[in-house]
């Protein structure tokens with residue numbers, strides 16, 4: 624039985640715009656092909672638009688697909704619904720299912736490497752073209768590529784938080800504890816990995832999760848689940864970081880959750896040039912200056928080559 628991702632239901636787009644919620648929820652009226660949109664341009668035209676600007680970059684799952692991490696919202700992705708926050712905290716059975724699948728997925732995430740898109744953004748930061756990188760990805764690949772000015776909007780999969788006492792520990796430490804507690808849980812080689820490190824795995828009833836060493840509380844990956852708030856302080860940090868830029872580049876996000884879309888709207892209110900690089904349409908298209916349709920690795924490499932000079 625798939626677990627539905629919550630949507631905003633009858634809430635109107637106008638009311639969302641007036642009062643953006645913190646909840647990470649999928650917005651139901653993502654524009655379809657043929658709706659009002661920014662013009663499609665080639666990468667060199669987008670580079671001309673951004674030349675001489677201080678870039679704020681917003682990245683999403685589409686950036687990591689070339690690193691072998693599938694984008695479950697992309698046009699070619701299999702239908703999939705990640706676990707919601709409410710479900711995770713609903714009781715031990717849901718947590719058992721989550722941690723069993725996540726434990727397998729973590730091994731795969733751990734072997735993922737940055738691609739040309741991550742590297743192009745890291746180079747642009749080193750020459751002060753990119754000022755801040757706000758990412759919806761939790762895979763850590765921006766830092767692995769060398770980016771330092773990173774705001775992890777949806778948290779980091781390499782960290783674990785205790786819901787009881789707030790203790791932050793490393794995922795690697797938890798991984799070893801889970802291995803020790805589940806010595807016979809292995810051999811699930813043919814499963815898909817999702818951007819949050821989760822995998823599709825049917826038989827999880829024998830898996831034994833572990834609890835906080837300090838207080839015995841429930842452990843959760845330090846990532847924002849669907850239906851959960853992005854911490855207010857992190858949102859404010861991202862808005863504040865935008866003060867240091869004057870153009871927005873969106874890469875690999877279809878902007879179907881408000882947590883990212885609000886920064887695009889903020890840039891639009893400021894009158895910034897907005898370039899969106901993505902395969903397929905996005906919810907930010909109506910306010911973008913232009914968009915480039917295609918894969919992030921290739922297009923960001925082209926943009927990087929033009930902008931770092």
Ligand SMILES: [Zn+2]
Pocket residue numbers: 785786787788789790835836837838839840
């Ligand atoms: Zn604790």
